[in-house]
Amino acid sequence: MAPPAPPTSLTPTNLTAISLEDELIRCRASTVLLRVSGESMQGAGIAHGDLLIVDRGLEPRPGQIVVAWLAGGFTLKRLVCHRGRLRLEAAHPAYPPLELDPGAEPHLWGVAVHVIRTLEPGTGHR
Amino acid sequence: MTCRSQATGRPAIVLIDGNNFYASCEAVMDPALLGRPLVVLSNNDGCIVSRSAEARALGIRMGQPYFQVRRELERQGVVVRSSNYALYADMSQRLMTTVEPWVEQLEIYSIDEAFGQLHRPAGHGDLHDWGRRLRHHVLCELGLPVAVGIAPSKVLAKLANRLAKTAPGSDGVWDFGGIGDPDPQLEAVAIEDVWGIGRQLSRWCRLRGISHARALRDMPSGELRRRCGVVGVRLQQELRGHACLPLDTLPATKRETCVSRSFSQPITTQAELQEAIATYLSRAAEKVRRQRQRAGAITVFVRSSPFNGTSFYSNSATVTLPLASNDTAVLLQAALPLVERLFKPHKPLQKAGVLLQNLQSEEILQHHLLVPLPLEQQHRRSALMATIDRLNRHYGSGTVQWAAAGLQTPWRMRRSRLSGAATTRLAAIPVVQAR
Numbered sequence: 001m002a003p004p005a006p007p008t009s010l011t012p013t014n015l016t017a018i019s020l021e022d023e024l025i026r027c028r029a030s031t032v033l034l035r036v037s038g039e040s041m042q043g044a045g046i047a048h049g050d051l052l053i054v055d056r057g058l059e060p061r062p063g064q065i066v067v068a069w070l071a072g073g074f075t076l077k078r079l080v081c082h083r084g085r086l087r088l089e090a091a092h093p094a095y096p097p098l099e100l101d102p103g104a105e106p107h108l109w110g111v112a113v114h115v116i117r118t119l120e121p122g123t124g125h126r
Numbered sequence: 127m128t129c130r131s132q133a134t135g136r137p138a139i140v141l142i143d144g145n146n147f148y149a150s151c152e153a154v155m156d157p158a159l160l161g162r163p164l165v166v167l168s169n170n171d172g173c174i175v176s177r178s179a180e181a182r183a184l185g186i187r188m189g190q191p192y193f194q195v196r197r198e199l200e201r202q203g204v205v206v207r208s209s210n211y212a213l214y215a216d217m218s219q220r221l222m223t224t225v226e227p228w229v230e231q232l233e234i235y236s237i238d239e240a241f242g243q244l245h246r247p248a249g250h251g252d253l254h255d256w257g258r259r260l261r262h263h264v265l266c267e268l269g270l271p272v273a274v275g276i277a278p279s280k281v282l283a284k285l286a287n288r289l290a291k292t293a294p295g296s297d298g299v300w301d302f303g304g305i306g307d308p309d310p311q312l313e314a315v316a317i318e319d320v321w322g323i324g325r326q327l328s329r330w331c332r333l334r335g336i337s338h339a340r341a342l343r344d345m346p347s348g349e350l351r352r353r354c355g356v357v358g359v360r361l362q363q364e365l366r367g368h369a370c371l372p373l374d375t376l377p378a379t380k381r382e383t384c385v386s387r388s389f390s391q392p393i394t395t396q397a398e399l400q401e402a403i404a405t406y407l408s409r410a411a412e413k414v415r416r417q418r419q420r421a422g423a424i425t426v427f428v429r430s431s432p433f434n435g436t437s438f439y440s441n442s443a444t445v446t447l448p449l450a451s452n453d454t455a456v457l458l459q460a461a462l463p464l465v466e467r468l469f470k471p472h473k474p475l476q477k478a479g480v481l482l483q484n485l486q487s488e489e490i491l492q493h494h495l496l497v498p499l500p501l502e503q504q505h506r507r508s509a510l511m512a513t514i515d516r517l518n519r520h521y522g523s524g525t526v527q528w529a530a531a532g533l534q535t536p537w538r539m540r541r542s543r544l545s546g547a548a549t550t551r552l553a554a555i556p557v558v559q560a561r
Contacts, residue, residue: 029220030267032155032549038560052558057267067558069157074558095561107157 024114030057032110034067034074041065041076043091046115052076053114060108062086069107070098076112135246138253138276138303139369141283142225142260144218145271145291145298147238148176151217152207154269155548155556163204167192170388171208171540208541212550217270224267228260233373239287241280243373246303257290257299277302280371281364284321285311285339302367312340312365322361327354339365383417385410386479390540392431393475399428400465406480407461408527411454412515414482420450422484424457426464431476439473450486453507454514457482519551 025031036050044065046052052067060066062081067074068088077088077098088098144150148166153159163181165174173191184202186195192206199206218237226232229242246253257274264272275287282302289311290300302308318328320339330353336342343365350358360370385406393399403426414421427442443464451457461480469475514526547554 027224027267029224033552033555034558035555036560037557040560046560048560054558056269072158074556076558076560090560109157 024053026055026113027057031055036076036115040090040092040095041078044078046076046091046112047117049117051116051118052112053116054110055113056110058111058113060111065112066108067110067112069109074109079108135248135251136278136303137369138244138246138278139280139283139373140229140242140244140253140257141235141275141280141287142221142240142242142264143273143275143287144221144238145273146176146178146182147217147270148209148214149178149181149207150270151214152210152545153178154217155213156545159205163202164207165199165204166207166209167543168209170390171542172388175209206543208544210545210547212547213545216549217268220268221264221270221272224264225260225272228263231373241283241373252301252304254299254301254304257301258297261298271298274299275302276300276304278367279364279369281321281361282308282367285315288315288319309340312343313338315339317342320361320365322357327358381483381485383410383413383421383482383485384479385413386427386477388477389475393478396465396469399469399475399478400462402478403461403465403480404458405527406478407457408454410480410482411452411457411511412518414485415452415511415515417485418488419485420452420488421457421482422447422450422486423482424461424464425481425483426461426468426478427481428468428475428478430473439470439475441468443467444483446484450484452488453511455507 021028032054034052034054036046036048036052039048041047046065054067058064060079062079064079066077066079066088068077069075070088075088077090080087080089080097082097085102086100088100090097149159149164152164152166159178161180162178163184163186164178165181165186166176167173168175171192173189174186174195175188177186177188181204184204186199186204214237221238222232222234222240225240225242229244231243233241235241244253247256253276257276261272261274264270273287273290275283275285275290276299277283277286286300286302290296290298293300293311302311315338317323317331317337317339318325320328320342323331323342331337331342334345336345343362345362347359347362350362363370387402387406389402393402407424411421423444423446425442425444427440429440430438445460445464447456447460517526546556548556
């Protein structure tokens with residue numbers, strides 16, 4: 001007869017409840033929350049009023065959704081490598097892409113890593 | 127993260143310090159400020175307490191009263207901000223948690239500086255490159271520039287940190303262990319600028335012809351001991367590279383909490399003073415609750431302006447509570463009668479404050495015959511306090527307040543150029559445009 005399986009679910013590491021903060025945030029110190037305004041990232045599943053978790057410590061890579069500092073404000077775009085050149089694209093047909101000058105370093109402020117949307121009004125606040 | 131150096135070589139002390147910390151914090155959440163001259167004002171928009179590099183380059187000096195230089199700042203296009211302590215405290219915490227894994231032990235020395243202890247790598251023993259990586263890491267993660275000073279002792283680390291900021295070509299890092307002869311650097315440090323030297327001791331040194339750090343290091347120890355005992359000798363030993371000041375890594379539990387402010391305009395009525403004290407007491411009570419403590423005594427203090435011509439008035443009064451409490455209503459009831467005793471009709475007041483003393487942990491259940499409220503009611507009271515604290519944290523301080531704190535408050539601290547609570551209140555986080 002096989003011996004009973006060890007009680008793996010009761011090892012101390014499994015006794016802590018899931019922490020959303022631990023799951024969603026790589027580094028507390030470099031993480032900032034921003035509020036989304038506008039519809040240009042709809043195609044990427046980001047809507048007006050969403051809460052954005054932004055990590056400032058990540059190196060922005062093509063394909064990622066980034067927060068750029070443009071014309072005196074934070075702007076949300078996808079960083080894309082198009083024909084060998086970097087550009088910032090919206091996720092909405094009405095917004096044209098923005099070519100990045102190869103010489104000038106764009107100010108990419110942080111990488112958007114999660115989006116939080118409250119579905120039922122009134123439940124978001126403790 | 128493999129950032130700690132291999133613990134094999136000689137021990138080293140590092141001082142990590144945020145450059146123009148308040149100004150840098152402002153620019154972290156508002157990149158429009160990067161590269162622009164920026165100054166941050168003290169409480170009540172009194173004087174300049176932090177300057178960006180660009181503001182320094184314009185010749186703006188530290189400590190200048192704002193009203194004196196206001197026009198000039200406007201003319202030069204300098205951005206002016208009131209002190210945003212919530213932002214700086216949050217950034218400070220981020221800074222400390224970011225540097226902590228880089229050292230073996232960390233002592234948080236102030237809002238923008240920390241001492242660390244680590245061992246030099248075996249062999250060459252140079253930490254300059256490590257310091258450069260640390261600096262780069264903090265800049266990437268937080269957007270905050272720091273200076274890194276490395277030395278065998280705290281006093282030398284403090285000097286190294288200064289050199290990291292000021293020496294040409296230092297790239298923000300200075301390692302006293304990495305250079306052959308520190309004498310030229312020590313000779314460039316005026317005796318008054320040596321960390322831990324008081325005004326009296328530096329005057330005594332000057333009289334004896336000891337004008338810089340190197341001369342203090344090399345003077346006869348006996349003479350120093352006779353003048354200022356073991357403190358002076360320890361300082362000298364530190365300058366010689368022998369660590370005598372240990373890292374203070376365990377912050378003592380707080381025994382007192384103080385909230386005090388200068389008024390934007392002098393207070394002349396008892397009603398106004400009462401409101402001010404009620405406001406400060408509410409803040410202090412909130413702090414104590416956050417520390418999970420109760421206060422055993424309350425001191426209220428007031429003073430007039432030392433400059434306004436009428437004779438100077440300064441006074442304080444203390445009340446001891448029969449049972450330690452952190453319930454704002456209980457504390458107000460005990461403290462407000464003190465106001466009546468302290469207020470003098472013909473003494474316009476410039477500053478007042480509240481000190482909560484004899485703090486004890488909430489966990490310590492005080493055995494007392496005079497239990498003020500039945501247990502169930504006590505629980506309800508603490509639930510009420512917790513709700514009020516949460517509302518004030520969430521919607522901004524002063525959202526819910528005791529009526530005693532007043533609704534129109536002309537005396538309140540002036541912070542006319544305050545930036546938002548960008549990292550400390552969900553309702554105030556910055557907006558990112560998707561347009």
